[in-house]
Amino acid sequence: MTQFPAATVTEPSQDRTLVLNMGPQHPSTHGVLRLVLEIDGETVVRLMPEIGYLHTGIEKTCEAKFYQQVVPLTDRIDYLCPLTNNLTYCLAVEKLLGLEIPPKAQWMRVLMNELTRINSHLVWLGTHAMDLGAMTVFLYCFREREDVLRFFEMVSGQRMMTSYFRIGGLALEPPLGFFEKVKKFADRFPGNVDEYEGLLTGNPMFMMRTKGVGRLSMEDAIALGATGPTLRGSGVDIDLRRDAPYTGYENFKFKVPVSTEGDVFARYVCRVQELRESIGMVQQALAGMPEGPVKADAPKVVLPDREKMKTQMEALIYHFKIITEGFSVPAGEVYQAVESPRGEMGYYIVSDGTAKPYRVHMRGPSYANLQALSKMCEGHLIADVIAAIGSIDVVLGDIDR
């Protein structure tokens, strides 16, 4: 055993504390998140997130692709809400181009985006409850999530990596019978949320694990850059869908749930309320869905329909041009922010006037929320770290990119 020398004590504080490695292969860290904990008995003295295990250099890859080729890459960033990523990217490029989107495409975007939020929140709710020992909720949540994934499959042919939103509109018209199926789901879903709430909200064990745990004050939440339900759980009333409406959110009525306690339970309450608001928006989108095309009338940017391409010479030429040389985007830069299930997701795109983006930067909400984790956990028990990780809803694809 000569190659393993005994650890030496270098600082006086190390007499008492022990450094413990949590993750990166630990089911409750929701991916490859590694936390280095300095503990004194059961109490966390210091918490340092170590990230980068999932870094794939997507930002660099984007610089080598045409604008339309970046869309499938965006799915892979925050893999629990692929459509929100698609949306943010497409909105940013459309802003660079100055492109107007037809109303039906906008309403479909809202509908799909809210279904994505439901999908993402269901995964969060199931895994968060399972981390805290409530196994049943996980099974219920994944049952409903399966329905949502089937809707994604119906419109895009893919369950998770959808790439359904394209620059200038949608990839395809929604298939026949799609709206009826979503309507059926939307009518049933509030009852399902009651079911989850019945299992958790009043459950004394769940409350003991979550109330007063992982507290974050309003000042800390803003200073540490927390976002989304983590910020709203600390009493900051901000939701980009209401405050900076995009893709037609100004036509929808919804409440923004805010709680002031700033603990794990407050974030739980915010997210569960959001589930109800989202299904309300799905209902509104279904009721008011306009008729018309789902792609903008911009032949140089939007691929022509298959039928047109096979019958019209001009459409074929445009198709060939877009596929082989892309389309050039006027020089400039935009920062487009969207309220993803986890908070403000922003795409910063710099164009130099060519067909490839000069720089694409993704501002991930999980990356922002992770910085607040140390503040939530220091001075609390190790078991509470698990509750706190679940409550900020990290997605490592979004952090490491």
Next chain:
Amino acid sequence: MGLAPAITDVEELKSHPALARLLAWNPPVVQAVKFDREELTVWIEKGSIREACAILRDHPECPFNYLCDITAVDWYPSEPRFEVVYHLLSIPKKERVRLKAKLDGSSPAIESVTSVWPSANFYEREVFDLFGVRFTGHPNLKRIMMPDNWEGHPLRKDYPVEGYR
């Protein structure tokens, strides 16, 4: 919908709360402005970035109290090579502003804003890791995405997309 041309005249944009506050504080700090696609960009003299951020954060009517993002753009091979980009948001007023600072390519360094917003910590580490821009006064400036012994800064334009083989 066509694109409106960008406005770059300081006088025309004076009414924006962020620009008004910066000009009232110290006009030479503002190097250039641009209002394009409904977004305001202000180029700040690189030595004053921390003070400019602190001034905007403590704006009496419209506090830009939330740091959304810090990133950088590499304009290789032109000089000054790097632009560090700060996106600020005012939570009470829902206003946004983008600050930029230009840095030379030889040894890019700028003052850290971690003392203004603790959230700048990870963002600045990311920019350091991927662009090699140093942030003076940062509490823990080390690589965050790449392994500690990695050579080069992958998001620089002279770094090949496939990496060095």
